[in-house]
Amino acid sequence: MANLKEIRNRITSINSTMQITSAMKLVSAAKLKRAQDRVHEMRPYADKLRELLVSLSASLEGEAEGAYTQVREVKKVLIIAVTSNRGLCGGFNAQILRKVNLMIQNEYAGKHVEVLGIGRKASDAYFKREILHARRDNLFDDLTYNHVAATAEEVMEAFVEGKFDEVRLVYNHFKNAATQIIMNEAFLPVEPVETDEPVALDYIFEPGKEEIVKDLVPKSLKIQLFKAVLDSNAAEHGARMTAMHQATDNAKDLKHDLSLKYNKARQAAITNEILEIVAGAEALNG
Numbered sequence: 001m002a003n004l005k006e007i008r009n010r011i012t013s014i015n016s017t018m019q020i021t022s023a024m025k026l027v028s029a030a031k032l033k034r035a036q037d038r039v040h041e042m043r044p045y046a047d048k049l050r051e052l053l054v055s056l057s058a059s060l061e062g063e064a065e066g067a068y069t070q071v072r073e074v075k076k077v078l079i080i081a082v083t084s085n086r087g088l089c090g091g092f093n094a095q096i097l098r099k100v101n102l103m104i105q106n107e108y109a110g111k112h113v114e115v116l117g118i119g120r121k122a123s124d125a126y127f128k129r130e131i132l133h134a135r136r137d138n139l140f141d142d143l144t145y146n147h148v149a150a151t152a153e154e155v156m157e158a159f160v161e162g163k164f165d166e167v168r169l170v171y172n173h174f175k176n177a178a179t180q181i182i183m184n185e186a187f188l189p190v191e192p193v194e195t196d197e198p199v200a201l202d203y204i205f206e207p208g209k210e211e212i213v214k215d216l217v218p219k220s221l222k223i224q225l226f227k228a229v230l231d232s233n234a235a236e237h238g239a240r241m242t243a244m245h246q247a248t249d250n251a252k253d254l255k256h257d258l259s260l261k262y263n264k265a266r267q268a269a270i271t272n273e274i275l276e277i278v279a280g281a282e283a284l285n286g
Contacts, residue, residue, distance in 0.1 A: 028241035035234035082171035083119035
């Protein structure tokens, strides 16, 4: 009977776990819908900004973008790693950390590498390794363009001052709730935009193309970082929803197996008690 009590306690514990994982799945689904809407609302603006930048850059001669296009010998590298502040989202954070580690070991072996952590998981991991440049865990507490743009400005200023020769951006791109794609994008220096599409230049530019491009490049960098953080935020909720769904299914399977085990043990205990009673009655009769 002690074994039966132990199984009952485990079934009760699994029921409680199922309630928690089911609730977390519903919460993540609601947050995912809002995060998806924000990504979809921002994309037309980002696409139009890129279209204008392509049109203007194609019509200009020389380097009009300024300090953000300076290509230097790569000695000091900054990697912006976008993770989450919380766990329970499968391999969402582990994939980012693994990608950054591979970049440090292979692509940037022998170079001075620092990591800007957006999200507590990246900040904690690289703080222990003493290569953390700065932590921006609070971006997800107030996920607005102005908040993210301030971080982008700090990185841009550090690049212009020569503190870093190259800046890379590593994050999870949201494809759907079950799929996240690891992105490794160049952030600085700004790479020339190439396109095979015809460039529409039937515009009157005021004050001038060069001045407009110099304003568009910093804005496009801020939009690039903001888009990466929004993508990562949506991917996090999708990964957590999927992980909690799988956890709930696993808990159901485990509960089913324990219920069968409990019924078999209970049936065996009842059979043993009946045999003991019959044996005692026969002994009295004999």
